[in-house]
Amino acid sequence: MTPRSAPPGLIIAAPASGTGKTTVMLGLLAALRDRGLVVQPFKNGPDYIDPAFHRVASGRESVNLDTWAMGPGMLAGLASTGQGSDLVLAEGSMGLFDGVARKGATGTGAGADLAALMGWPVVLVIDASGQAQTAAAVALGLARFRSDVQVAGVIVNRVASPRHEALVRAGMAEAGLPVLGVLPKRGAIAMPERHLGLVQAEEQPALQALISDAGQLVRENVDLDALIAAAASTATPAAPPRITPPGQRIALARDAAFSFVYPHLLQGWRAAGAEVIPFSPLADQPPDPSADVCWLPGGYPELHGATLAQAHRFRSGLRAFAETKPVHGECGGYMAMGEAIIDKEGIRHPMTGLLGLVTSYEKRKMHLGYRSAVLRQAIPGHVTGGALRGHEFHYSTIVTQPDAPLADVTDANGDPVPETGSTRLQPGGGLSTGTFFHLIAGAS
Template sequence: MIPGLLVAAPASGTGKTTVMLGLLASLRDRGHVVQPFKNGPDYIDPAFHRAASGRESFNLDTWAMPEAMLDGMLAAADGADLVLAEGSMGLFDGVAAPGATGNGASADLAARMGWPVVLVIDASGQAQTAAAVAQGLARFRAGVRVAGVILNRIASPRHEALVRVGMKEAGLSVLGVLPKRAAIAMPERHLGLVQAEEQPALQALIAEAAALMREGVDLDALIAAARTTAVTHAPAKITPPGQRIALARDAAFSFVYPHLLHGWRAAGAEVLPFSPLADQAPDPSADVCWLPGGYPELHGATLAQADRFRAGLRAFAATKPVHGECGGYMAMGEAIVDKDGVRHRMAGLLGLVTSFEKRKMHLGYRLAQLAQPIPGHRPDSPLRGHEFHYSTILSQPDAPLAHVTDATGSTVPETGSTRLQSEGGLSTGTFFHLIASA
């Protein structure tokens, strides 16, 4: 079995991702093969992990993934020397009610896999108090073991000495000390970090983060703290939506969970990417078209002028299934209204009209019971996923696709849509991103 660690923190914004990228790159530079994972529903961080480690990063989600699937994802680590998983939000932050395997918190993942936790502590604005926070996290839950801390944003040698005194009193090992370094701050936008492929200076940022880890972290001690998991696993099996899948893939449609793509291919399916932003149509030889989420609201004018894409998609949809998630769902509708109030024509496979001008955050896990099929899933299939967007529905005239609830069991009004096209093709879309069958 391969030893692993989980990199976590008391809260978001502490520098977890920078530390994670720096560790992946610095360990890779030393000749280690490191398999990255990301706790929870996140599209953006795994792409950064891949750039730093040279290996595909996969999401592990205790709320959405059944035990067999969650454990089976560990097969991705075959051939690696070490597993590093990046936590989400604060270490114990999850939903109130448990899901398939847990409540989605990073601590649930650490406990299940037996991975010790490396805490990234933002010590700015405090000294010994940082140790009280770390000690509280270390003692909060049996079965979650803190291997040590990496102190981030240390202002001076005196500041470091004071924080170290606190950590010693708390009985916690200091695995690293990092100074404030604004140069490696990651750019952000409304759904999180700017995507990896949109950052021309990404490799320079990763190299800077790696240098910071080499200077400030005891990498040998960190590796020695890793532990193997007691979980046994067989590769997770995922049903693809078709044998030949036309997949929209560009800066507007980039939110595809790596585990789904990997699972589709492992099941023998072919993935045929095309770019709506480049005015490309789906391959007519495909069985199904899948439009993932992303940022179509940032590219409304380009998509509105993509006549070849729109005509090709409509021709495809006349006889074959097309499914869209979040941004892909919006692009299947009649129109998107951007943040400036400008209405942009979309594909018109559904009657949906959405507005980014009237912003409202929709965030959380979703459990859906399908009323109509989507590619790869029959009616009445229960699906688990996640929704995160700021768009508001102005019009949704089509039949609802599913009965949708959140993690507490409360009904969610965004039901998705379905429409049978004139020649028998079924168009479907949801605002939630599919993670796993329930």
């Protein structure tokens, strides 16, 4: 029987990146879990790193919800992942109202769009460093900016002293904003960062201790009863979205170099009856020859260039597989399908050579943003002419790209993007394809 109502939820948001939002999110997940509550985490927008931390803190798979790339039916179906939980917590991205200029499938990608769509009130994480009552003015501006977005209260972060706290609380009281918590400065639990965002969960040897510390900080300084009482939802439960898998038996590269796969895609593939067979290129494992397709996701192959160059079983096994079967790569996986990756020291590492692509990190250049693509050539799971939505985020530069373009790609404004991806038919009839953008959803 379909549940009549969705569990209550909140969005943990902020005026900007760098406020401590992820640390607060992890602390809330840990503290509420310690209370015996089942909390379903979500992440607004395109992000691979934060959901992996959410999973460790909550014990549940965190799912991305993206109003630019996903239609309302897909969003409703994925939000229903929270059915059976006591509470939903969704972590925002960047600032609460930060999105692209032109609306996509459902919105601009801003956390505010998701809050309005799901009816989840917002808990603002306000960094009070270097200010006092002015922090309330910032919070009040956020609370009044859109009438369809409800701000339930504020968690004030990085408070320096009792006097500082008193001044901030006075400002919030004047603004009429409930203070749900006040967190003192505690740099020891700050999350380490990398050029593409937070360091991955599996690279954090002390992750459990870090989450435990964040949970203790929240338990001691946040009114969890008030926070739980503030949660709400107007979402209507829906069936999970139907996602066409790239094959029946999918060999999936999965290790520290290739880890960027959205949970909703894996869930959709399995729900459609597909079998996912992981293998590790870093461990010199080839794809299972019984699979009918190989998928190389993004990650950080540039950090493991020497290891991948020496992974002879992986490289020869992938080439043998690709002779007669389709292989698709995204971003880092695409680069590993090329001839070589040049690392930041200028060292050239040979890759698998399924495509002629050569990429370099010697001179960094940011490529960031949503992408729409119309396929010139089919890829596993999507036909020629199919429209896809995704995002691109990397610092590599193309040195050589001799193969045929895979797709016509545009950014969120509709402007053409030169990174079109590549396609090559192998001598045995297998098709090798790759893109710099990460697939989120087919465009409706």
